[in-house]
Each structure stands twice: as structure tokens, then as C-alpha cells.
Amino acid sequence: MTARIDPRSLTRELLRYNTINPPGMERACARHLGGLLESAGFAVKYHEFAESRTSLVAEIGGDDDRPPICFTGHIDVVPLGAAPWSHDAFAGETEGDKLYGRGSTDMKSGIAALVAAAIELAPQLAKGPGLVVVITAGEEVGCEGARFLADHKLLPRAGAIVVAEPTANYPYIGHKGLAWFEIETTGVTAHGSMPEVGDNAILKMAKVIGDLEHFEFPVHSHAVMGKPTMNVGTIHGGLNTNSVPDRAKITVDTRTVPGIDHVHLCHSIEALLAPRGAHVRKIVDTAPLYTEPSNEWVQQVFETCTPLLDGRPTPKTITFSTDGADLKRGFGGPPAVILGPGEPTLAHQTDEWCSMTRIEQSVDLFKTLMLRWK
Numbered sequence: 001m002t003a004r005i006d007p008r009s010l011t012r013e014l015l016r017y018n019t020i021n022p023p024g025m026e027r028a029c030a031r032h033l034g035g036l037l038e039s040a041g042f043a044v045k046y047h048e049f050a051e052s053r054t055s056l057v058a059e060i061g062g063d064d065d066r067p068p069i070c071f072t073g074h075i076d077v078v079p080l081g082a083a084p085w086s087h088d089a090f091a092g093e094t095e096g097d098k099l100y101g102r103g104s105t106d107m108k109s110g111i112a113a114l115v116a117a118a119i120e121l122a123p124q125l126a127k128g129p130g131l132v133v134v135i136t137a138g139e140e141v142g143c144e145g146a147r148f149l150a151d152h153k154l155l156p157r158a159g160a161i162v163v164a165e166p167t168a169n170y171p172y173i174g175h176k177g178l179a180w181f182e183i184e185t186t187g188v189t190a191h192g193s194m195p196e197v198g199d200n201a202i203l204k205m206a207k208v209i210g211d212l213e214h215f216e217f218p219v220h221s222h223a224v225m226g227k228p229t230m231n232v233g234t235i236h237g238g239l240n241t242n243s244v245p246d247r248a249k250i251t252v253d254t255r256t257v258p259g260i261d262h263v264h265l266c267h268s269i270e271a272l273l274a275p276r277g278a279h280v281r282k283i284v285d286t287a288p289l290y291t292e293p294s295n296e297w298v299q300q301v302f303e304t305c306t307p308l309l310d311g312r313p314t315p316k317t318i319t320f321s322t323d324g325a326d327l328k329r330g331f332g333g334p335p336a337v338i339l340g341p342g343e344p345t346l347a348h349q350t351d352e353w354c355s356m357t358r359i360e361q362s363v364d365l366f367k368t369l370m371l372r373w374k
Helices: 007-015 027-039 104-120 144-151 201-213 262-276 296-308 324-331 356-372
Strands: 043-050 053-060 069-074 098-100 131-136 160-163 177-186 229-237 247-256 279-286 336-338 353-355
Touching: 007 027, 007 098, 007 104, 007 356, 027 043, 027 053, 027 104, 027 131, 043 144, 053 144, 069 104, 069 144, 069 324, 069 356, 098 104, 098 356, 104 131, 104 353, 104 356, 131 144, 144 324, 160 324, 177 201, 177 262, 201 229, 201 247, 201 262, 247 262, 262 279, 296 356, 324 336, 353 356
Parallel strands: 069 131, 069 160, 160 336
Antiparallel strands: 043 053, 053 131, 098 353, 177 247, 177 279, 229 247
């Protein structure tokens, strides 16, 4: 085996790269990871969907009989927020078992664990079906990097996918889809003292929101994921208090389950709101990710994770969306699980941290899954 990389130290290295999205600027971080993988014998390719928005695809091994297994993660992170941090967000400071920093949980610790496992096993992986490592840019805003790789057919083969997002090392078999909509109403401005002369766009929007409260999804529930949801997330409108507003706008977050087509969903919302004269535009579109829990490889993942958990995992899906849906499409539909060391409840929070013990556990989990893929 090659020399072992300390995944905790690698997490700290990755945290020092400011990859807050927007703007992202993931190139330097991607190149650093690519260099490590290339030194271990991986063939590395870089792909940019925009200037400095760099994803990488690294491959080792491979044969004609069985496609390789894929491990993946994203290197962009969300903004710090308004609240002050008690730890430097980019220094990788530690306190006890906690490693602090923006992206420590979501998800640079997961990337560090999968890269450390891949490099340690590189000589063995070179002789079998092999491994594909996909590190993406732009996940936090619409999965742009993964979608670019899938749309432009830049992905090789893969027989299974491990998405190393934060799950506290519990294997999840998917997540709901994500469709965001921007809805706009228009009117005619007038003096606030003469509202009858104008046409109030905000009052129209109030009726739109009332209509959305009664919207019914075409699929009411899923056996594992539960019910689809809709949330009005933002509202903007009006020029000033003493004018009739001629424009109002909301954004709507829907989370969908298998069986709901997002194009059809958009048409259904448009039909519902047509009497209000509202304009509907889909602004983010990520499909659901789901693998049947009876899948043989999923059961193998459950078995591998059992010693670290209170018992054998039961089929569950995670609340957030991931690159996994686009990558699964790009790879032709292999089974996928979401499994990583980060704490899911700490993602995007002030003073985000990850357990260093879980990072080490993830390396062992990932190594086992890589070696069992034969």
C-alpha cells in the first residue's frame, strides 16, 4: 500500500481554500486534490462549467467485465452568514473531537475521507474493476458541476455511487427531488391615495399564495420518502408605501418524490395560477435520488455500516438534495447511497464542525466498500 494520508489533516487543508458559493472559485482546491490523486496513480481530468468553476474526474483500474465503483463529493460551500463565528471558518481549528470550519461537515471531511481511502488502496484498486472519484464544483447552487458532467457526457462507467455528503456515517438510499419556481404578478402603479386607479400586484400575489396552499401533487406519498412538500420561501414587491405596487414576486421550493415529473409539475402550477395572470418560471431542477433497499449492493453497504451504528440500518432517505441524481443519470442509472462523516444537522450552520472520529471511521468504511467491489 502507499503511504497513508491523514484524513483530518487533509480536511484542514481543504478548509483553507475559500470556496464559498457564490462565487465558488473551486479551481485551486480541485487542482490540489487532483495532484494528490495523480501522484497515487490516478488518471485525472479537469472540467470547468465556467471560469475557475472546476470539477475533476479521476480514474484508476478497470476491466471489461465490471464497471468501477464511484465515490463523489462537492468542494463548494455556502456563505458564512451574519452571525459571528467563535472559530476561524477557514483555519480548521479543533476542540476535543470537533474540527471546525465552513465545509467541515458539508462536505470537505467526506471528500478528505474518500480521497484518503482511494490513495491508500490505489495499488489494489489498479488491479480490479477500479474506482472513479468525482469531485464537483457548484453543488450548492443547482448542482451545476454535476449537471455539466452529465449533460456533456464527461463521466466514464460506474456500477455504484457513494455520495459522501453528511450522514454521520448512516447510509441513506436517496433524497427527494428539488424544483424551485419563481412566480411573478404584475399590475398598474398609482398613488396610494387612489388605489382604485391602479392594479395592485401584491393583492394578486396574496391570492396566488392562497391558491398554492391548496395545490395537490400528482403523487401524494412515497413508501420511504413520505409526502412531497411546497414552501413559499421569499416574497418581494412594491416601490414605496404610498404607491400601488405594479410588481410582486415570490420563490417557491418544492421537494418531490419519484413519480413526479418536474416539467409536468411546472405546467400544473401554471394552470392553477393562470386565472391570476401569474407568470411561473422554473429556476432550479434536481431529480429525486432513490435506490430500492432490496438492491444487493445496498444491503452490502448496510452490512458494512452496521458495526458503527446501533443496529442494522433501515431504509431511509435524507432531507437535502445532492449531486447524486445528476451523476446517476450521467452514469446510466446505477444504485447509489449517501454516506459520509459530517453531521447532517450542522450543515450550513454557524460554527459548523465535524467529528474527527467519524472522519477516521469513514475512511475505514470507504476502504471496505472499495475492496468489496469486485
